[in-house]
Amino acid sequence: MIAKTFQDAQNAYTAYRLPTTTVVTAFESDLKKGLCTEEAHIRLRYYGKNALPSPPSKPLWRQILAQFWTPLTILLLIAILISLLVWWIEHETPFPYESLTIFVIVLFNGILGFLQEYRADKAMVALQAMEAITAQVLRDGEIQVVATAQIVPGDILLIEEGDIIAADARVLEAIALRLIEGALTGESVPVSKHTAPIGQKVSIGDQRNMVFCGTAVAAGRGRALVTETGTRTQIGQIAGSLQRRVEKKTPLQKELDRVGKWLGLLVMGIAIMMSLVILLVDRIGTLRELVAILLLVVSLAVAAVPEGLTAITTIVLSLGMQRMAQRNAIVRTASAVEALGATTVICTDKTGTLTKNEMTVRTVVTPSGRVDFTNVGYDPGGHAVQAGQPLNDPILLGEVTAALRAAILANNAVLRSDNGLWTIQGDPTEGALLVTAQTMGLQKSSLEDCFQRLTEIPFSSERKLMSTVHKDRGGIDSEQKVLYSKGAPDVLLARCTSEQIGSEHGGTCMRPLTAERRHAIRAVFEELAADALRTIGMAWRVIPEETSPALEQMSEHLEQELIWLGVVGMIDPPRPEAAMSIKQAQQSGVRVIMITGDHPITARAIAYELGVMQQGEHVVTGLELEQTSDDRLKEMVRDVAVYARVAPHHKLRIVQALKANGEITAMTGDGVNDAPALQQADIGVAMGRAGTDVARGAADMILLDDNFVSIVAAIEEGRAIYANLQKCLRYLLSSNIGEVLTMFxxxxxxxxxxxxxxxxxxxxxxxxxxQILWINLLTDAGPALSLGVDPPDPRQMHRPPRSQRHPLISRSMWVSISIIGVIMTIGTLFILDMSLPGGLIPGNGNLRFAQTMTFTTLVLAQLFNIFNARSDTLSVFHTLLANRWVWLAILLSLLLQGAVVYLPFLGNAFHTVPLHPFDWLLSLTVASTVLWGQEMAKWGRHLLKGKNMVK
Structure with a gap:
């Protein structure tokens, strides 16, 4: 367990005031090995999980009570109490069947609503759990990826650009490390970090040798020893204020609220009119009759107002989001689900998204020639060949070795073998360079023994290169310091003044780079790019003695007057499934735009192969974007399919231009600087594997497999979710209209x-x-939810995206809903008339029999209406058996309705009588007119559409 040394020292000092060695010793950790796994588990039990307190959950009783805390339900409960009081005074019936039955139905309805919301909450919690937040720590001498909740004091964090800091920690190593601490201090400018102790007591904003939980790494990398976790962190102490956030309603929820209020007002108006008619026609004169009217009209309002829309919508959304997660796309917000169904443009990275992100070096070109490699993947067991023959040219061999030496030393990846299986820990591009170097017999560990790394200028997307400085302990002058650089070849070449012929140890000469040579080298870049190879340049230089003291403040001015070593061409093959997904997206009316930092020729080759662009189309570069005005860019983005050599801020401009044109845009990104573009896009898509924490935090959707296919799959699911919501609304609203019109x-x-x-x-x-409340309980819950899991229409990805200006319930949909409601009303009233003596169609039944027939017919009509709701255009017989949940919901509803009709105690409660099989057949036949009427309407629309097409 952690020693008391540091806890005692905290009485006078804190971690930022102590040297790094003292802090590490006090926490009984190890700079090179970190904690052992067993000790980490002990500390986890002692300190608890590294997590902020979750917001207090609403008590169960309050969640249940909330289901009854609506104006109409409260009014109904009051009416029930009055009814019971009247029964107790008058005792006209031996038992208050109606009042107690209504109370039981209201109780069941409330419990059902609670279960729906509870299920929706659980589904959302399950989705949040899929967003596993992890961090890299040093344990047992190895780099391990662990959940941030498992981090303990004494752990050594490995920090990289784009990370979100998992706990408060003392900086042990800082290489150009800068953090954004605005969430904690309010300071918007990134803060540089160092390792030196601070002798005096200072505020959090001035603790430059500490990193704090929840802050973001803007640049650089480093290591830090965890000092506080969970609620003891600085942000943990103010976590209470972070939990008080207001949930914003999405456009869909706002539209549903408007529909619900409009229908509520309409139904209340009809109910009031109906009660007035009953008062006038039936000449009501007793308190019992007044209470009966109150119960009737309030029950109708409760049943007809779709108060369950919100809960059902939440469940449909959460179930759809779970299906997306199963297809490797975690959607973080409900508004993103809505936007997915309307997406018109996908702006996607190339590397890792359209390609496999399994880099393999194919060739190295140095000043004296070209060497090819036969490696496949991360196995270093390949060979180096020159013109198809084994490499034996000593000059070329020396140049290739020098280039790969630079590639190894300016490299932070690790190549490992586990039982013959080679894996890369770190950036795939750097890993591919390690594989090739090992093929040539160069071991990273041996080189690092000879070339002690002193400092580093890390890679950034703006600079497009990285450099490291080393002490050459194997040279003649053991104090000589050298710099090695690798990066975008054209950027690196511009910083070079000469090129190296031969190896740097013996037999070398430095040849000045003339204009002709620069032109020839750039031609090599284009030749490699034309073969769809990604290119990385290597260079080096000796650091002058007078510059050495300033290495701690190493800056980019050292990356000048470099010596060119050569260029590596590597391949990241396109994903075989990407071309098919791109074609599917294009068929569905979604444009695919590829945005990459690679060379334009490489970008064009991949884009042709995948079908993103056609022959003759132009690739726009970042340089062209810099010279293009915003107005011109709005015109340009209408046609351009590929952008190359772009920086992250170019992505932001592209998104803004697309949105200005009215496009609904999905934008992918993985780096810190991609965050603004991800936030600006309608759907920001972050990479789950290669992406940074900052990018994932800014995104609306996270791809677990970094695969373009998952984006298209998410769009397909987004369209299916929206369609299923429309099915639920079509069913609920048409059924409720049928109930209201039947009563009125x-x-x-x-x-x-x-x-x-x-x-x-x-x-x-x-x-x-x-009976009204029973219909609402029976037909609105299970059937509506079964429509929420309806399988996607196979034709939906052959239609253009819906317009976000298009309402959820269109005018044509309202017409369809109204027609179904009218047919349902006519059929139900027809059965009522047939069952009673007198009227238009004289029958021979009494009032109780007639109400039982009406009751049953309306239930059956709503069950038939489920099939209508599944499509407004496609015949029900095309997908009759596609959804088993629909059939289960129908079967359960029929069994429950049968129980109400035939069980004596339920018959008394619902005022029903047993029906003859012929009565069921008659009700079934009349109720089915809802289905046949809609089928004829679909057939008529198809005929009309065909005639219009002929014209």
Whole structure:
């Protein structure tokens, strides 16, 4: 367990005031090995998880109570209490069946609503758990990736550009390390970090040798020893304020709110009109009759107002998001799901997204010639060949060795072999260079023994190169310091003044770089790029003695007057499945734009192969973008499919131009500087493997496999989710309209259809309050949710994206919903009229039988309506058996309705009588007109569309 030394020292000092060695010793850690795994587990039990406190969850009883805390439900409960009071005073019936039945239904409805919301919450929590936040630590002498929650005091963090710091820590190593600490200090400018102790007490903003949990690494890299975790971190102490955030509603939720309020007002108006008609026609005069009216109209309002829309929408969204996660795309926000269905442009990186990100060096070109390599993947067991023959030219061999030496020393990756399986830890490009160097017999560990690294200028997307400075302990002058650089060949070549012929130890000469030679070298770049090879240049120089003291403050001015060593050409083959996904995206009306930092010729070759661009199209470079105005760029982005040699700020301009043109844009990114473009895009897409923490934090969607295929799959799922939401709405709204119109016109036309009260009945209506609420409970829950998991329409990826200006419920959809509601009403009232003596179609049943038939017919009509809701254009018979959950929901509803009709105690509760098989057949036949009517409407639309096409 951690020693008391540091805890005692904290009485007078804190970590930033002590030397690094003292802090490491106090925490009983090790600079080279870190903690052992067993000790880390002990400390985890002692200190607890490295996590901020989660927001206090709402108590279960409050979540359940919230289901009944709506105006209509409260009004219904009050009406139930009044009804029970009236029954207790008058005792006209032996038992208050209706009041208690309504109460039980309301109770079940509330529990069902709670279960829906609980399931939705659990689904969202499961999705959040998929966003596993990890960090690199040194344990047992090896670099390990662990969950940030498992980090403990004494762990040594490995920090790289783009990371989010996992805990408060004392800096042990800082190589051009700069952090953005605005979340903690309010300072927007990145802060440089160092390792020296600070002798006096200073504020957090001045603790330049500390890094703090939640801050982002803007540049550089380093190591730091964890001093505090969880709630003891600086940000953990203020975590309470971070939890009080207001959840913003998405456009879809706002639209559903508007629809719900509009329908609520409409239904309440109809209910008031209906109650007035009953009061006038039935000549109500007793308190019991007034209470019966109140129960009826409030029950109708409760059943007809789609209060469950929000819960059902949340469940449909969360289930769809889980399906996306299964297809390697974690969508973090509901608004992103909405945007996915409307995406018109995908702006994608090339490396790792359209390609495999398994770099393999194919060739090295030096001043004296070209050497090819036969390596495949990360196995260094290949060979070096010159013109198809084994390499034996000593001058060329020396140049290739010198170039690869630079590639190894200016390199932070690690090549490992585990039982013959070679793996790379670090950047794939750097790993490929290590593989090739090892093929030539160069071992990184041996070289690092001879060339002690002193400092580094890390790679950045703006500079496009990295450099390291070493002490040459194997040379004649053991104090000589040399700099090795690697990076974009054209950028590096511009910093070179000469080139090296032969090796740097014996038999070398430095030849000045003339204009002709520079032109010839650039021709090599283009030749390699034309073969779809990614190019990396290498160079070096000796550091003058007078510059050595300034190495701690090493700056880019040292990366001048370099000596050119050569260029490496490596291949990152396109993913075989990418071309098919690009074609699928294009068929669905989604443009694919490739944005890369690679050479334009390489970009063009890959784009042709994948079908992103066609022959004759122009590749726009970052330099051209710099010279293009915003207005001109808005015109340019309409046609350009490939951008090469771009910097992250160019991505932001491209996104802004596309959005200015009204495009719904998905943008991929992985680096810190990609964050602005990811935030600006409608859907920011971060890489789950190669991406930085900052990029993932700024993104709306994270690709677990960094694969373009997953973006297209997410768009397909996004369209399916939106379509399923429309199915749920089509079903719920048309069914509710059918219920409301049946009750309204049943009361209005009561005398016409023979609906006359019998002795002992308080009021006369097509359905009782208990029956209305039962229909709502029976048909709105299971069937609606079953539509939420309907499989995607196979034709949806052959249609253009929907416009975000297009409402969720279009005018044509409202017409369809209204027609279904009217057909449902006519069929139900037809059955009511047939079941009663008198009316337009005289029958021979009593009021209880007629209400049972009406009740059953309306239930069956809504069950038939499930099939209508699945498509507004496609016949139900095309996908009749595609969704088993629909059939299970229908079967369960039929069984429950049968129980209400045939079980005596339920018959008393719902005022039903047993039905004859012929009665069921009649109800079933009439109810099916809902289905046949919609099928005829679809057929008519198809015929009309065909005629228009002929014209």
């Amino acid at each position: 016109f049943g009361v209005i036309l009561a005398s016409t259809i023979g609906l006359i009260g019998e002795a002992g009945t308080a009021i006369v209506a097509p359905l009782l309050a208990t």
